[in-house]
Amino acid sequence: MKITTLSGGVGGAKLVKGFYDILNENELNVICNTGDDLELFGLYICPDLDIVMYTLAGLVDEEKGWGVKNDTFHCLKALNELYTRENWFNIGDYDLATHIYRTELLAKGYSLTTVTEILCKNLGLEKVNLQPMSDDRVRTMVMVKPNVYIPFQEYFVKRKCQDPVLNVVYEGAEKAKPGVKVLETITNSDIIVICPSNPIASIGPILSVKGIREHLKKAKGVKVAVTPIIQGAPLKGPADKFMAGMGYQVSALGVAEYYKSLVDIFILDERDTHLKNSIEKLGYSVHITDTVMNSLNDKVKLSKFILETSGLKAE
Numbered sequence: 516m517k518i519t520t521l522s523g524g525v526g527g528a529k530l531v532k533g534f535y536d537i538l539n540e541n542e543l544n545v546i547c548n549t550g551d552d553l554e555l556f557g558l559y560i561c562p563d564l565d566i567v568m569y570t571l572a573g574l575v576d577e578e579k580g581w582g583v584k585n586d587t588f589h590c591l592k593a594l595n596e597l598y599t600r601e602n603w604f605n606i607g608d609y610d611l612a613t614h615i616y617r618t619e620l621l622a623k624g625y626s627l628t629t630v631t632e633i634l635c636k637n638l639g640l641e642k643v644n645l646q647p648m649s650d651d652r653v654r655t656m657v658m659v660k661p662n663v664y665i666p667f668q669e670y671f672v673k674r675k676c677q678d679p680v681l682n683v684v685y686e687g688a689e690k691a692k693p694g695v696k697v698l699e700t701i702t703n704s705d706i707i708v709i710c711p712s713n714p715i716a717s718i719g720p721i722l723s724v725k726g727i728r729e730h731l732k733k734a735k736g737v738k739v740a741v742t743p744i745i746q747g748a749p750l751k752g753p754a755d756k757f758m759a760g761m762g763y764q765v766s767a768l769g770v771a772e773y774y775k776s777l778v779d780i781f782i783l784d785e786r787d788t789h790l791k792n793s794i795e796k797l798g799y800s801v802h803i804t805d806t807v808m809n810s811l812n813d814k815v816k817l818s819k820f821i822l823e824t825s826g827l828k829a830e
C-alpha cells in the first residue's frame with residue numbers, strides 16, 4: 516500500500532503521525548509545504564518540514580506545536596543581548612542544530628529533497644518518505660495593505676496575525692519544479708490525503724507548484740481531504756483569516772469548495788453533520804467522524820478511519 520499525504524505544519528503533522536504509527540516501511544509519503552520557509556541569520560529554516568520531522572521523531576514540543584520539547588534558547592538570548600534584536604522567530608538550541616546542518620548541506624550543493632532525506636535518517640525516521648513540495652524557492656506572500664505583501668512567517672510570527680489578509684500569492688510557484696520524486700509519488704499512490712492543514716497557507720502553495728495539481732487530478736488513487744475547520748473556526752492558527760480573505764466561507768463547506776473537483780472523499784467532523792448535504796452536492800462522498808486529534812490514539816483512529824473509507828486497511 517502507498518499513501519501520500521499533503522501536509523502543512525501542526526495540523527498536518529498530527530495526522531501524518533497517525534499514519535506513521537500504523538503503516539509499514541515504504542508505505543508513507545509526505546509532501547510538505549515549503550512556502551513559508553525563511554532565511555534568518557544566514558540559516559535556511561523550513562518550519563513545516565521541521566514540525567513533521569520533530570513530530571514523527573517524538574521530539575516536538577506538543578504544547579507549543581513547534582520546536583523541540585524542553586529546548587533551551589541560549590543562542591537566541593545571546594544574539595539578542597549582544598548583537599541584534601531581530602529575534603522574532605523563536606529558535607531553540609536543539610532546533611538550531613537542524614537549521615545549521617541543513618544550511619551546510621544546501622551550501623554543499625545538495626537539494627532540499629536530499630537534505631530532508633538525510634535529516635530524517637539522522638532522526639531515525641527511515642520509515643517515511645518526507646519530501647519538500649519543491650527544491651526551488653516558493654514564498655507565500657500575504658497582502659496586508661493594498662499592494663503591500665509580507666512573507667507568511669512575518670505575518671504569522673512577527674506580526675502575530677494582526678493584519679487583514681487581502682490577498683495571498685505564491686511567489687515563484689510558476690517557475691518552481693516539483694520536488695524530484697513528488698509527481699511520481701502522487702501517481703503511484705493508492706490513497707492521497709490532504710491533511711487538516713490551512714488550505715490557503717499550507718496546501719495552496721503545494722497545489723500552486725506547476726504540475727502538482729494536474730497530477731493530483733489525474734492520479735488513480737483515492738483522494739481524501741480532512742477538514743481543518745470545525746464549527747466554523749480553525750482549532751489553531753489563522754486559517755479563518757486566510758479563507759475569508761480569499762473569498763471562502765470559514766466552514767467545512769468553504770474547505771470543500773476550495774478542494775472541489777480535486778478530491779473524492781471529504782472527512783467532515785461530527786460537530787458539523789448539518790453540512791453533509793451541501794458538501795455532497797459539490798460532488799464529494801462525505802464521511803463523518805471525530806476529527807479532533809489530541810492523543811496518539813486519536814491520530815491513529817482517524818488514520819484508520821481514512822483507510823477504511825478509502826477501501827483499504829493497514830496490515
Ligand code: GDP
Nearest residue numbers: 523524525526527711712713717749750754808
Ligand atoms: P501550520 O502550518 O503550523 O499552520 O499547520 P497546518 O496548516 O498543518 O495546520 C493548521 C490547521 O490545522 C488549522 O486550520 C487547524 O484548525 C487544523 N488542525 C489542527 N489540529 C487539528 C485537529 O486535531 N483536527 C482537525 N480536524 N484539524 C486540526
